[in-house]
Amino acid sequence: MKAAQITSYGDAVDVLRINDVDRPAPGAGEVLVRVEASSVNGHDVIVRSGEMKIVSGRRFPLGTGLDFAGVVTGSGTGVEGSRVGERVWGTVHPRQRHIIGGAAEYVVVPADRLAPAPTALSAAEAASLVVAGATALIAVRDTVRLAPGEKVLVRGAAGGVGTAAVQLAHALGCHVTALARARHAPALTDLGADEVLDHGSTTSDRIGPFDVVVDTVGTELNCYRSRLAKGGRMVTVGLSAPALAAIAASSVYGARRVRTFSANPDATVLRALADHVTSGALRPVVNSVHPLACVPHNSAA
Incomplete structure (x- = not known):
């Protein structure tokens, strides 16, 4: 499968690559999601630039992309209920090292880091x-x-x-x-x-x-x-x-x-967020949409 990865710290065009990697397999309590969309956030830019190297370390490659919207395609042991085929949105943990992030064709995350995505939103709108x-x-x-x-x-x-x-x-x-x-x-x-x-x-x-x-x-x-x-x-x-x-x-x-605080949304926060979307209080603002292959040329500098 394809995944956007950081090969070293620096500018997006210089260090972001779309690489072939093995599709991850969900472990106990984890869910495999086929990613339909991911967004670029300030955290992604800070990590890629090296400003957070004290946390992200110096081992490469690093995955990029904190969030995603997609469809559940599998789960490990201990995940309650059958979620295969469900449209979800969620995040990877911002303070853990990930070889594969949300900017990939598939991602594995703990089940408590995702929730059903609002049905009224497209994948790109949800990810944003x-x-x-x-x-x-x-x-x-x-x-x-x-x-x-x-x-x-x-x-x-x-x-x-x-x-x-x-x-x-x-x-x-x-x-x-x-x-x-x-x-x-x-x-x-x-x-x-x-x-x-x-x-x-x-x-x-x-x-x-x-x-x-x-x-x-x-x-x-x-x-x-x-x-x-x-x-x-x-x-x-x-x-x-x-x-x-x-x-x-x-x-x-x-x-x-x-x-200040550490924004680390779990399923409870994501469900509350979906409620605001459903009520009409919150709607997405999408500036532009690009295919995974173009991530290195369309990520914030």
Whole structure:
């Protein structure tokens, strides 16, 4: 079978290859999925660039692709129920070394890392929502505990996590301010943003205050944290070494510190995500679709 693999750390065109590999076999508690679609996420880019080599190591090849949508074709012992033929979506574990990731023709994952995919979505639409949608859901529901009627700023609102956060906040009845490039304003308004600010001409000191700030960029964290209202909360999913330092330093602000988390969605989160899709609160935003063979030339730099 074919799988996209990282042969060393570097730029996508230089180090991503489509290789022939053996089809994996499911072990105890695992499920084999024929992948129909996978998406490119920020985590994939960070791993491929070498920024996470302390975790991913220096043994190659490495699989790429955190998420997938596809059809169950087999399972190992201990998997309850017959799932063969079921359309599912899920993830591989982000902190484990994988020779085969979601960007492959088949993938094996533990049964508790997938759930039935929403029937109304195509495979590409479903894959576009798995990691991005789950990350947004954990951020607003669990990390900052967004409440109806609050004023929310979504920074980096045009990205995968941002578009999902805008929709989830809108569905909750919040006043949503989206910060993104001006050209994305019509699309973000359509997704539920009450106000769209051009990040190129908007500085943090001229906006707010907000009850909640959802950041997907990972820079200027203290500047945006300062725009919180009394009792406000902030979460970032844009992690880097400077961002981690800023998060640690913000602990002196107590409840108004910058929060973060490890987005590692299991079946429970994926089922909740599917419920939001089914209810109409969340819909996918797909920029472009490419065959597996073109992954090295169409992955984010």
